[in-house]
Amino acid sequence: MGGPLMAAIGESYSRGRTVVEERPFEVLVGLAGLLLLFDLVSGMATGRYSVSRIGRFVWDGLMYGLIIGLAGIGLSLTYGILQFANFAHGDYITSGAFMGWGITYVIAGWGSANFGHLLLVAPQGNVTGGLLEIGITSTPFAVLVGLVAAGLATILLVLLLDRIVYRPMRDAGGIPLLIASIGVAFALRYLVVLVYSARTRGTTLRQPGTAIPLVDGSLLVDAHDATLLVATVALMVGVHLLLQRTKLGKAMRAMSDNRDLALITGIPTERVIRWTWIIGGGLSGMAGYLMVLWTGTIDFQFGWLLLLLIFAAVILGGIGSVYGAIFGGLVIGIAMRLSLVWLPTGDFDLVAAFGIMILVLLLKPQGLFAGRTTA
Amino acid sequence: MTERPDLRTLASDLLAADAAKIAGLMLAIYVTYILVGVILGYSPGGMVNTLRRLTFLVAIYSMVALALNLHWGYTGLFNIGVAGFMAVGLYTMAMLAKPAVPTGGAQYAGLGLPIPIAILGGVVAAALAGFVVALPALRLRADYFAIVTIAFAEIVRLLYTAAPFQEFTIFGYTTGTGGGRGLLFNFRDPMVGLYELPIFEGATAFVNRFIEFSPSQAQAVLYTAVLVVVLAAYYLLLKRTGESPFGRVLKAIREDEEATNALGKNTSAFKIKSFMLGCALMGLAGILWQFRRAGITPSAFRPHVTFYIWIALIIGGAGSNTGSILGAGIFTAGLFEGPQYLRRVIGSQISVGQPPGTFADAVGPMFALNFQPIVAYLFNNMLTLQFVFMGVVLVWLMQNRPEGLLGHRTETAAAVPLRRRSDETAEALAREETEEASDR
Numbered sequence: 175m176g177g178p179l180m181a182a183i184g185e186s187y188s189r190g191r192t193v194v195e196e197r198p199f200e201v202l203v204g205l206a207g208l209l210l211l212f213d214l215v216s217g218m219a220t221g222r223y224s225v226s227r228i229g230r231f232v233w234d235g236l237m238y239g240l241i242i243g244l245a246g247i248g249l250s251l252t253y254g255i256l257q258f259a260n261f262a263h264g265d266y267i268t269s270g271a272f273m274g275w276g277i278t279y280v281i282a283g284w285g286s287a288n289f290g291h292l293l294l295v296a297p298q299g300n301v302t303g304g305l306l307e308i309g310i311t312s313t314p315f316a317v318l319v320g321l322v323a324a325g326l327a328t329i330l331l332v333l334l335l336d337r338i339v340y341r342p343m344r345d346a347g348g349i350p351l352l353i354a355s356i357g358v359a360f361a362l363r364y365l366v367v368l369v370y371s372a373r374t375r376g377t378t379l380r381q382p383g384t385a386i387p388l389v390d391g392s393l394l395v396d397a398h399d400a401t402l403l404v405a406t407v408a409l410m411v412g413v414h415l416l417l418q419r420t421k422l423g424k425a426m427r428a429m430s431d432n433r434d435l436a437l438i439t440g441i442p443t444e445r446v447i448r449w450t451w452i453i454g455g456g457l458s459g460m461a462g463y464l465m466v467l468w469t470g471t472i473d474f475q476f477g478w479l480l481l482l483l484i485f486a487a488v489i490l491g492g493i494g495s496v497y498g499a500i501f502g503g504l505v506i507g508i509a510m511r512l513s514l515v516w517l518p519t520g521d522f523d524l525v526a527a528f529g530i531m532i533l534v535l536l537l538k539p540q541g542l543f544a545g546r547t548t549a
Numbered sequence: 550m551t552e553r554p555d556l557r558t559l560a561s562d563l564l565a566a567d568a569a570k571i572a573g574l575m576l577a578i579y580v581t582y583i584l585v586g587v588i589l590g591y592s593p594g595g596m597v598n599t600l601r602r603l604t605f606l607v608a609i610y611s612m613v614a615l616a617l618n619l620h621w622g623y624t625g626l627f628n629i630g631v632a633g634f635m636a637v638g639l640y641t642m643a644m645l646a647k648p649a650v651p652t653g654g655a656q657y658a659g660l661g662l663p664i665p666i667a668i669l670g671g672v673v674a675a676a677l678a679g680f681v682v683a684l685p686a687l688r689l690r691a692d693y694f695a696i697v698t699i700a701f702a703e704i705v706r707l708l709y710t711a712a713p714f715q716e717f718t719i720f721g722y723t724t725g726t727g728g729g730r731g732l733l734f735n736f737r738d739p740m741v742g743l744y745e746l747p748i749f750e751g752a753t754a755f756v757n758r759f760i761e762f763s764p765s766q767a768q769a770v771l772y773t774a775v776l777v778v779v780l781a782a783y784y785l786l787l788k789r790t791g792e793s794p795f796g797r798v799l800k801a802i803r804e805d806e807e808a809t810n811a812l813g814k815n816t817s818a819f820k821i822k823s824f825m826l827g828c829a830l831m832g833l834a835g836i837l838w839q840f841r842r843a844g845i846t847p848s849a850f851r852p853h854v855t856f857y858i859w860i861a862l863i864i865g866g867a868g869s870n871t872g873s874i875l876g877a878g879i880f881t882a883g884l885f886e887g888p889q890y891l892r893r894v895i896g897s898q899i900s901v902g903q904p905p906g907t908f909a910d911a912v913g914p915m916f917a918l919n920f921q922p923i924v925a926y927l928f929n930n931m932l933t934l935q936f937v938f939m940g941v942v943l944v945w946l947m948q949n950r951p952e953g954l955l956g957h958r959t960e961t962a963a964a965v966p967l968r969r970r971s972d973e974t975a976e977a978l979a980r981e982e983t984e985e986a987s988d989r
Contacts, residue, residue: 199685259695259696288909289909290910290912290913291909294908294909297906297908298907343947343948346947346951348691349627349691349692350947351947352692353859353943354943354944354947354948356629356856356859357940357943358940358944360940360943361936361937361939361940361941361944362940364935364937364940365937367936368927368933368937371907371908486700489696518713522707522711525704525708528700528701528704529704531696531700532697532700532701535686536686539689539690
């Protein structure tokens with residue numbers, strides 16, 4: 175009676191043993207993850223961890239994750255199609271944010287200060303975002319125009335850089351392109367310093383919000399949280415439709431699969447590359463703009479600091495995959511913030527995120543959505 | 550019999566040529582900077598200081614570039630976490646060497662070990678860090694390896710900055726990284742023994758007769774001289790490594806890892822050894838770089854350092870030890886120190902006027918064809934512009950000369966000198982060749 179059952183148990187036992195023997199490291203990491211999850215759930219159930227505090231971590235992580243995911247789409251597309259890790263992507267984000275916020279400052283502060291100073295996002299501190307009362311509720315028009323301007327300006331910048339730097343090197347291979355992109359990153363970052371100055375500034379006014387009650391406290395969600403959520407989700411859906419409903423998506427998939435084959439089947443590869451930069455550049459500029467809207471500060475390094483997290487998300491999701499980048503972004507963002515449940519102070523959340531990335535590279539370098547590129 | 554170039558002289562010529570290239574470059578750099586010093590009206594002491602600082606930087610960047618050349622030029626390991634390994638070396642050294650009983654405010658205790666042991670500890674720690682990174686990351690593609698190494702370097706920097714590690718107790722010993730405020734180097738300078746040598750004191754007194762030369766200046770010069778000796782040791786070690794059978798396997802891995810594996814070489818073991826050796830050398834260079842400072846903060850190990858070394862390596866040409874030193878020299882004199890001296894020279898000759906406060910104020914007058922503000926603004930922001938220029942140079946090199954000055958040079962693969970080939974064998978070879986030719 176117990177024969178088949180015993181056999182089944184025995185079979186799954188031996189299968190499990192093979193898994194443990196072949197991939198001890200993965201099993202270990204999986205067990206550690208389960209342990210942390212168990213600790214989190216039991217801690218919340220017994221009241222050892224404050225539910226509202228964890229709610230705050232998850233919400234902040236979601237916000238970070240949406241920004242990382244949105245910016246990651248572009249990095250993932252260029253990585254998949256041009257076959258190189260673009261280290262300048264973080265500085266596209268910074269440049270886009272500065273250009274977009276310049277426009278927002280000009281519209282919101284028209285007449286109240288020197289035009290040039292407004293366009294440069296107030297490099298000298300005589301005006302601030304708070305002084306101009308910038309925010310989605312107080313100056314919705316300035317914010318929306320700034321967001322669109324950030325996207326458009328970044329597209330122009332990215333196309334220009336492709337024309338000058340990457341296009342002459344199209345067939346140079348991944349490593350020379352990567353090294354060149356590090357050069358671009360430095361040049362761009364310090365051009366931003368030259369033009370906009372190295373000062374960190376506050377950009378927005380505190381926004382009204384609603385407190386969502388949670389078991390032992392509440393979660394404050396303000397208007398900028400909501401704006402970030404709506405804008406990123408809308409842009410992500412837009413990219414999804416663009417890649418699913420048009421031939422562009424198909425051409426991109428073909429190109430990231432095999433560029434030579436795509437070329438001889440009549441796909442205009444240069445045009446596809448241009449569209450890749452347009453989508454990636456536009457999204458990264460807008461992600462930078464939204465990040466500044468959400469955090470309320472802007473400085474010349476934030477894109478670079480975000481870049482490694484974006485790499486983490488893109489690699490976790492699988493290079494070339496749009497949905498992978500979004501999913502990876504959410505995982506990295508939430509994991510980064512949730513790690514603060516166990517780790518002391520704020521110095522360790524980045525360490526945790528980079529650690530997760532290294533683990534992913536070691537355990538599953540092909541990523542979770544591997545093979546389903548741009549789809 | 551026609552005169553055949555003797556292989557022995559050829560080989561020594563080549564060696565001389567490499568040494569001559571380095572010496573020639575340094576000479577050109579020195580002459581240029583002496584001219585700069587003359588224009589700026591530096592005192593002889595100031596001139597010596599300028600040249601000493603230049604030599605110091607060239608020596609340090611050369612050491613790291615040589616170590617990176619072992620990784621990338623010889624083994625094909627794409628390490629962009631150089632700063633992290635340097636930081637591990639220096640911090641470990643400092644934490645081992647600092648006195649066990651802290652003195653004064655804001656001080657953290659160390660283990661109070663003698664400096665040579667602490668330096669050894671730092672080097673070993675950097676090598677171990679290399680092992681920790683390389684062991685799991687070896688299977689990865691070059692670009693993934695790059696991302697792992699830069700993530701490692703940032704993790705190292707963040708951990709040294711983190712407040713909880715500012716001071717901690719481990720195995721009953723209290724020590725600490727000092728967090729964001731960093732560590733003061735309050736241990737005894739081991740060079741003191743050299744400074745107290747009669748010959749050094751005598752030489753300082755002798756120089757002082759001609760130019761004003763303080764003891765601290767003399768000590769700095771001596772330290773730089775020691776660094777040049779260390780650099781020579783680095784060069785010889787890496788040259789020897791590259792030419793050894795070990796080095797040949799590394800080059801084979803760089804060219805085709807699978808083929809090397811198929812030939813029965815355990816490529817993973819070779820890669821780990823190469824990576825650890827390079828990391829140890831980076832750790833030592835990190836120690837020597839900051840050793841004479843009053844202290845250290847984690848911000849000294851931002852990714853910029855890695856960026857500098859990569860530019861130096863690419864200017865010189867990956868795969869060439871001589872190129873690494875040349876690259877470091879050109880980078881330091883031309884890109885790192887050059888712009889600031891250029892600015893001083895121009896500033897001493899002509900007045901560019903009061904710089905405007907913002908870029909907008911600089912650009913605005915351009916529409917009225919007034920270019921003075923923009924020139925003054927750029928001039929005033931030369932430090933920032935310098936980074937832009939470095940980035941542009943890197944891009945230009947990758948587009949136009951990815952092999953640098955001396956990259957992809959045919960190198961002797963034999964471990965034994967080839968100059969022992971006698972005339973007889975050479976003639977036999979020549980005979981064979983003519984026979985082969987007549988067979989066809």
